[in-house]
Amino acid sequence: MICPAWSKGSSGGTFSFSTTPRRSLRLQRELLEREERRRALAREWATRRFLPEPPRAPPSPPRRRRYCRDPAVHNALYAGDLPRVQSIFKDEATANLVLEMVSEELVWSPEQGLWVLSPRRQQTSALRIVTARGYEDCARHLLLRGAAVDAVVGGRAPLHDSAAAPHPNCARLLLAFGADPNVLSAEGSAPLHLCTAPQSLRCAELLLAHGARVNLGTRDRQVTALHVAARQGLVAHVELYLHHGADPSHRTHQGETPLNAAAAAAEHPKDAERYLRVAEQLLAAGADPGAAGRKGHTPLHNACANGHPGLARLLLCHGADATVPNGAGDTPMDCALRAVHEYRDQRPEETLVLLLDHGALPGHPKMLRLCCQHPPALEVMLNAYDRVPPAEGWAEDVPPELWEEHQEFYTSAVRMAGQPRRLQHLARWAIRSHLGSRCHSAVPKLALPPALRRYLQLHIEGVIS
Template sequence: MAEETFPFTSATLRSLRLQREWLEWEDRRRAAAQLCRSQRCPPSSLARLARPRRSCRDPAVHNALFSGNLQQVQALFQDEDAANMIVETVSNQLAWSPEQGFWILTPKAKQTVPLTIAAARGYTDCARHLIRQGAELDARVGGRAALHEACAQAHSDCVRLLLAFGAKANVLSEEGTTPLHLCTAPESLQCAKLLLEAGATVNVAARDSEMTPLHVAAARGLEGHVALYLAHGADVGLRTSQGETALNAACAGAEGPSDGRKRQAVARQLLEAGADARAAGRKRHTPLHNACANGCAALAELLLRHGACAGVSNAAGHTPMDCVLQAVQDTPDWEPEGLFGALLDYGAQPVHPEMLKLCANLPRALEVLLNAYPCVPSCDTWVEAVLPELWQEHEAFYGSALAMVNQPRRLQHLARLAVRAQLGNRCRQAADRLPLPQLLRDYLLLRVEGRIQ
């Protein structure tokens, strides 16, 4: 009657509907309780009646939770029903509109619970109050439990609080991940320690990706996390759904040459724990392929010292040397000569002469590659690619290379190549062990001199 008489807003109609559902539930509960008394049913029969959660879009409630105002939270959440209500938020997100042909702001509703909001923002006092009012510790409204969000935001005090009140350390999100999977920031190391002390499983795999916490930590270069997981028995041989180990993840996660040092420390830990430097994923992509594709010379050399193969091909037929050449195209403003030298020292074959054009504007890298040949090959392809201003700046090198095309190299260079061929993939190790003068050692390892002789 009221709905037909007065122009109610949608929010008011929703409140009326929820109130009606609540009253209907109370009627069913009382009827069931009376039936149980008359038939002497066990009290557990009442558990079959699932209590509906209250839903709230009240801005005052949102403001209290998201700002962490303890006094308002205490005033608003005074019983179990309030502590477990569903909090609905609406945010505008960009979405592609095929009809209009451009991106538009589209409102998207999200659901969560008060305890998850407090834990995600590190409001420990608010979280404690909600727990004492009966908030469900492992509720996954919206996909994640409060412990997931506390770990994702590295709030160790909230993690400690939740675990102390009995939150499950291995609670799964709707995506099939544990809180340990969400310890993805350096600041979350204490959260990971608390979880492991509470019985978190270190080798648990995510449902779809099959990534373990060790995979996640290695991919993000979290040296402290990797050491912690290894100390608690993390298995370095476990593979993801794509067949990749944690070592693959560490090398693939490097974001360019500057990020290689951090990944090198993680990779060293994994290798010392028994990780296989040759382990390839389903596409036969090895950790060395990943390190070379990201331009990480020190990381690649570490893998080579631990047995990685410099000449292995992946499913696409690409060798680690091919990956470096591709990286030169994608990121031309770095110095790949160290990476080329390491691969050649560990047995990689010289690049095809046609590929020299990719390094035409990197004179130091080009010199290393040219010195891997007994004779400088025809250079029509790469000479045309050199920028005029760069040729002028490095005229001594480019001029010497041009003069030596198809000309006999010095006997000293030929002797160097003969020694390198004899040593094969042990060239780098042998140079370090042989009692050679430093100048001769550098020459053997294709030291950059600034000219071709």
């Protein structure tokens, strides 16, 4: 049971304060302190704005930082123990202490030729610790005691930590106390660049509402928030940034666009749908489907290398070139063939057909060894030639157990190697060669029976004839 506090009234008697009035009085006092700080800043700004600038005093020497290595202080902050924080941080000097922690890590010593323990110093601030953990009451106390809201200690400002965590309540508090939404970390990143999780959407909204520059790039690489969101497959973030004027054509120092970033990161089948939606949004906003980024990779190169037929289809429908080589001379078809084995459960034969329907060439027969362990992909590629290439380049790479499982297909492929194909296949090859990159649009319009149309579209039959 909490004992009430007693105070003398104006008549000389006493009266009790319950818990609720005491909390109300404390909040009112904090609001008054905050209002006084705001008015002081406003008066200072008005003086600088409208009055002649007074003579500048000689610059004062920088305030010497005070350090704290006391584990008890650290523990109070990490635990969010508000009473202890209030008892420790009572003024501006203590609120701006630099908290230093020393840990030991293994490093290689060339002189000794072995791994040795070496001390590693890490610095942070009290405000960084509590905002990174969402302790809003502790953060408010520190700010009211004069904690520097934008101080970059240990490489980051408090707003970086609250956005990365993410803790929207602390981000809102910091911004209300005047935090710069574009403050840069030691690595040159703004808080918006650290909104990398789906749960950080509210933080991103708060930052943009308080003036965060949506097209601000990181200091060294010029990566924007849209690049980050596209690389992480954050559909809602991408929509938010585009709504606030993000440039879908902005390039990093390596030439990457947000679409390049999304296509390169779409490596896992479970994330395929998210990255497809991100790409749809970027293309609708005007992104270039053929923009070559790092090492000359286009988004189509990346989509094919990641075994993502849905993304490849989307890019091709928006005009991506199926024949353009990258910096190493590889075409999207080369990338797709190299991905067959790793992504054989994701129907890589669909990507191969898509590329062939948009004008890609089957390439050198030696590339057949890359797809020989996935019969549907091998069938598509063999039917892209007017005659089956020699089997010596791929047959020895097929495991015996796989050969036994698909014996009819592999036997027919070896039997037809170097032999003339049926007239039906030669007619198919001639029609497809004539249509070239128009196969995807022209073949469905031909007045042919459905079975013959499927044959022209390289439908899988399970045998080479």
